[in-house]
Amino acid sequence: MSAGHLAVKDLCWRPGKNQPFLLHPVSFEISAGRVLGVVGPNGAGKSTLLRMIYHYQKPTSGQILVDRQDLWGMASKVAARKVAAVLQEQPGAFGLSVRDIVALGRTPHRSGLSSESAKDAQIIEAAIARMQLEALVARDFDTLSGGERQRVMVARALAQQPQVLVMDEPTNHLDIRHQLEILSLIRSLGLTIVVSLHDLNMAADVCDAILLLKDGRCQGFGSADDVLSEQLVSDTFSVTAQRQVLSVSQNQHLTFHLPT
Amino acid sequence: MIGAGVLLLLFSISVAISVGAVSVPLHTVWSILINQVAPGTIEQDWSKGRAAIVWDIRFPRALLACLVGAGLAVVGSSLQAVTRNPLADPHLLGISSGAAFGAIMVLMHTGMFWGLITVPLFAFGGALAATLLVLAVSQFAAATSADRLILAGVAVSFIVMSLANVLIFLGDPRATHTVVFWMLGGLGLAQWSHLVFPLSVLAVCGAYIWLNARKLNAMTVGDETASTLGIPVARFRLIIFVVGALITGVMVAFSGMIGFVGLMVPHIVRLLVGGDYARVIPASALFGAIYLLWSDIIARTIMAPEDMPIGIVTGLVGGMFFVWLLRRRAR
Numbered sequence: 001m002s003a004g005h006l007a008v009k010d011l012c013w014r015p016g017k018n019q020p021f022l023l024h025p026v027s028f029e030i031s032a033g034r035v036l037g038v039v040g041p042n043g044a045g046k047s048t049l050l051r052m053i054y055h056y057q058k059p060t061s062g063q064i065l066v067d068r069q070d071l072w073g074m075a076s077k078v079a080a081r082k083v084a085a086v087l088q089e090q091p092g093a094f095g096l097s098v099r100d101i102v103a104l105g106r107t108p109h110r111s112g113l114s115s116e117s118a119k120d121a122q123i124i125e126a127a128i129a130r131m132q133l134e135a136l137v138a139r140d141f142d143t144l145s146g147g148e149r150q151r152v153m154v155a156r157a158l159a160q161q162p163q164v165l166v167m168d169e170p171t172n173h174l175d176i177r178h179q180l181e182i183l184s185l186i187r188s189l190g191l192t193i194v195v196s197l198h199d200l201n202m203a204a205d206v207c208d209a210i211l212l213l214k215d216g217r218c219q220g221f222g223s224a225d226d227v228l229s230e231q232l233v234s235d236t237f238s239v240t241a242q243r244q245v246l247s248v249s250q251n252q253h254l255t256f257h258l259p260t
Numbered sequence: 261m262i263g264a265g266v267l268l269l270l271f272s273i274s275v276a277i278s279v280g281a282v283s284v285p286l287h288t289v290w291s292i293l294i295n296q297v298a299p300g301t302i303e304q305d306w307s308k309g310r311a312a313i314v315w316d317i318r319f320p321r322a323l324l325a326c327l328v329g330a331g332l333a334v335v336g337s338s339l340q341a342v343t344r345n346p347l348a349d350p351h352l353l354g355i356s357s358g359a360a361f362g363a364i365m366v367l368m369h370t371g372m373f374w375g376l377i378t379v380p381l382f383a384f385g386g387a388l389a390a391t392l393l394v395l396a397v398s399q400f401a402a403a404t405s406a407d408r409l410i411l412a413g414v415a416v417s418f419i420v421m422s423l424a425n426v427l428i429f430l431g432d433p434r435a436t437h438t439v440v441f442w443m444l445g446g447l448g449l450a451q452w453s454h455l456v457f458p459l460s461v462l463a464v465c466g467a468y469i470w471l472n473a474r475k476l477n478a479m480t481v482g483d484e485t486a487s488t489l490g491i492p493v494a495r496f497r498l499i500i501f502v503v504g505a506l507i508t509g510v511m512v513a514f515s516g517m518i519g520f521v522g523l524m525v526p527h528i529v530r531l532l533v534g535g536d537y538a539r540v541i542p543a544s545a546l547f548g549a550i551y552l553l554w555s556d557i558i559a560r561t562i563m564a565p566e567d568m569p570i571g572i573v574t575g576l577v578g579g580m581f582f583v584w585l586l587r588r589r590a591r
Contacts, residue, residue, distance in 0.1 A: 056487045080490030089482030092344050095535030096480060104478050108490035140535075160489070 003032035003192045004067045004082065004163025006053075011062035013048050023048045025062060026218045030194075030209055032163075035186060037207030037224075038196045041237050044213040046196045047168065053194055054085035054166045066163055080108035084162035086153045088169060091141050098144070098152050099137045102127055105159025124159050131155040131185075147178030154185065167195040171202065200254050204228055212236055228254065261533060265546045269326070272553040276322040277314055279557055281565045284310055293319065316452070324450035324514060325556045326549035327458040329521055330466070331511045333548025335504040336522020337529070337540050338469050341476040342497045343409050346585070349523035350387075350508040352410060354417030356519070358390025358505075359383040359512035360442045361424040368431035368438065380457050384509030390420050391505045395498075444571030445518035447556050454514055461510045465503045466545060472496070473537035480535070518552070518571050520578020525551055527585065 010025040023045040030036045038046050051057035053064055055076060064071040066082045074082075084105070091101060105127065106120045116124075128137060131151045136144065141152065150170060157165055167186070171179040183206045186193055197203040203210060204224035212219040212227050214236045220227040233241040239256045246253050277289045284292075284306075291302045292314045332350060339348040350356050362382035372378040398412040428438060469476075475496055478486040483493045511518075525548045526540060532547075533539040555573040562568060 051484070054484070054488045056484050075490075076487070076492060077490035080488060083488070085485065085488040087482065087484050087488075089485055091481045093346055094341070094480040095530040096477060097534055097536070100477060100534070100536045101481070104474075104481065104489060107474055107478055110474070 002163060003190060005032050005065075006030050006036075006164050006192050006194070007063075007065040007068075008053075009063045009065070011049070011052060011059050011064060013052060013057065013060045021060075021216055023052075023216045024218075026211075026213075027062075028209075028211060028218075028221045030192060032192055033190055034208040035193045035195065035206060037203035037210045038194060038213065039198075039200060039203050039210060039228075040213035040219070043215070045216040046213055048216070049211075049213070050085075050166050050168055050194065050196055053164070054083050054087075055079040077108045080160065082162055083164045083166060084157035084160040085166040086150070086157050086168070086170060088172060090149060090153075093142050096141050097137065098133055098139050098141060099124065099128070101141055101152050102133075102155045102159050105156045105161075108160065123161065127155040127158040130158060146174050147181065150174065150178070150182055151185075154182075154189075158189070162191065164192045164194065165189065167193065169196055169198065171197065171199070200228055200233065204252065204254070225252070234259075262542070262546070265543065265550070269546060269550050269553075272550050273322045273326070276325065276553045276557050277318040279561055280313075280318065282310070282313060284314055289314055317450075320452050320455060321447050321450040321556070322553060323455055324447050324458065325552045327455070327462055328447070328511045328515045328518060329525075329548035329550070329552025330545035331458065331462045331507045331548070332518065332521040333525035333529075333544040333551075334462075334466050334469060334541055335507050337526035337537070337544045338476055338500050339504055339522070340526055341479045341537065342500045344480060344482070345410055346527065347410050347523060347582075348413075349520065350504060351517060351519040351521075352417070352523065353413030354390045354394055354415075354420055355387045355413075355505055355508045356512050356517040357417045357420040357424065358393075359387035359509040360517050361390070361420050361427070362386025362509065363513045364424050364427045364431075364438075364442055368427060376454070377457070380461075380510040380513040383513035384506050386420075387505035387509035387512070388502060390416055391501050393420075395501065440569055442516045444569030445516035445574070446559075446567065446569050446571075447515055448567055449514060458510050458514055461507055465507050466541070468503060469500070470538075470541045472500075473541055476500075476537040476541075477535075516569075516571070518574055520574050520581065521548055521552060524578050524581045527581075 007029045009027050011023070012021055012025040013023045014021045026049065038049060040046055048057065052059050055071060058072060071079050071082060103116065103124050106116070106124065110120065128134060131154055133151060133155055136148060141149065144152065170182050174182065183202060186195060186206055207224060209222060210224050210227040211221050212232065219236050220232055230241050230243050233254060240259045242255050244253050244255060274286050274289050278284050278286050288306050288310065292306060292311050295302050295304065296315050336349045339350065339353065340346055362385050363379050366372060366379050366382045374381065394413045394416045397416055398409045475491050478489050478491055487493050526544050529540055529543045529547050533543045555570050559568045559570045559573045
């Protein structure tokens with residue numbers, strides 16, 4: 001498994017001809033193994049951008065290049081070996097075990113009729129071990145807690161052996177402890193990661209670069225220090241944002257108030 | 261597990277052949293069957309009449325029960341995956357009503373102008389039309405969420421069923437027997453010459469569904485996730501619906517509408533073998549066959565010598581199961 005270089009060029013999307021763009025042309029690049037945080041208010045176009053990167057929604061125009069190969073120029077099965085996604089949708093009550101779910105990650109690597117090979121099994125075991133799910137392999141997915149479910153979905157994505165991993169709001173509905181666990185996990189995966197986050201301080205902590213969106217337009221792209229400035233955050237989110245240095249850790253921290 | 265299931269299936273078939281207005285001992289049943297396949301292997305100590313009851317009437321009926329039960333259960337389990345709704349079932353989704361409509365059209369109005377295959381063909385056409393109608397209605401009503409798809413199916417089911425009733429009403433005012441057969445199902449029409457249709461459709465379509473078990477697993481997670489695994493989600497769902505309509509159509513053509521088999525069997529199977537569709541599909545086929553065999557045994561014996569419609573049995577059991585399922589899901 002190796003991280004890939006991700007380049008997005010003039011990518012935009014609208015639902016149909018003569019309809020307004022939900023995402024205006026955006027371009028950015030992140031080098032292999034880096035974490036990009038996508039932030040912005042609701043309806044900013046974060047999901048639209050992510051959906052195009054995980055090969056669900058075809059761009060109106062523009063390109064997504066993984067290691068210089070055009071993602072939308074390849075078959076879905078090939079694209080599925082490049083980009084994996086951990087989304088908010090979760091398996092229904094169908095009694096799939098943890099191992100069944102993780103094994104799904106091998107789908108794009110197997111041809112129609114072949115059964116699971118020894119190599120597949122090895123990769124699945126490795127993904128399970130990586131997420132420390134050994135004790136849960138036989139459990140029914142429905143019976144897991146939110147944090148455990150999230151780890152299973154990450155293991156499933158790892159079994160896919162992608163170069164790029166997309167995560168949509170991975171900290172949603174998790175308690176603080178599990179949020180922190182997921183974030184430290186993101187840092188440790190060694191993959192190129194595109195993650196959408198609501199919490200700006202979390203994004204500043206965990207991401208190498210930040211893409212700030214509003215109304216389908218890019219408001220800024222770069223390091224957290226540059227992009228998450230008081231001015232830009234205040235404008236984008238229609239709040240009064242203040243940057244403070246925390247007295248104990250000396251870390252930068254954003255606080256927000258309604259504008260008066 | 262599968263071995264035990266096959267043994268249970270063979271035992272159930274034997275019992276189904278053995279019981280009835282004239283009871284035939286199990287060993288005689290097997291002797292007759294073996295003698296039919298390889299004449300002269302066992303010395304004949306039974307009357308010709310018994311041989312005829314076993315071979316010409318009860319055995320094809322038992323095999324039809326197996327095929328219909330297996331087919332409906334396989335359709336139910338695969339529809340549950342692609343709609344991501346554990347309540348999906350060819351009956352509830354209106355597919356069975358469409359098939360009944362097509363079959364009634366042929367039997368009471370147009371006649372079998374293409375020979376024996378006309379009925380299953382029209383039943384398939386009706387099932388397919390009802391399926392597409394359900395998908396169209398759910399699009400129209402913007403009811404793409406799993407629960408509302410079922411409601412669209414129920415709505416279509418009512419509409420198609422009343423249209424079918426119009427056909428019956430127009431056909432023959434004394435046709436109450438036909439009405440009962442199509443509404444409540446029955447295996448009494450089983451004949452050797454008919455079995456080839458459900459058998460071949462189930463073999464081909466069932467194998468196709470089984471080979472796509474991995475995709476069905478992925479579909480239970482969600483459309484977007486399945487798509488990131490390289491699966492063409494919309495096309496695959498449509499194919500499964502069409503294949504499901506094909507199986508349902510041919511089953512309904514020979515047995516009427518038998519409800520709740522496709523809803524209930526996959527749930528019980530998941531409790532036994534887990535949720536992996538590579539196991540759920542064959543186990544559903546096996547268990548569906550066994551379930552319908554026993555339903556038919558009950559339907560034939562409970563008011564003997566009257567043949568009670570099998571749909572009364574599966575409806576009663578399935579309805580109670582539905583309540584249990586709601587209760588389980590509520591917790």
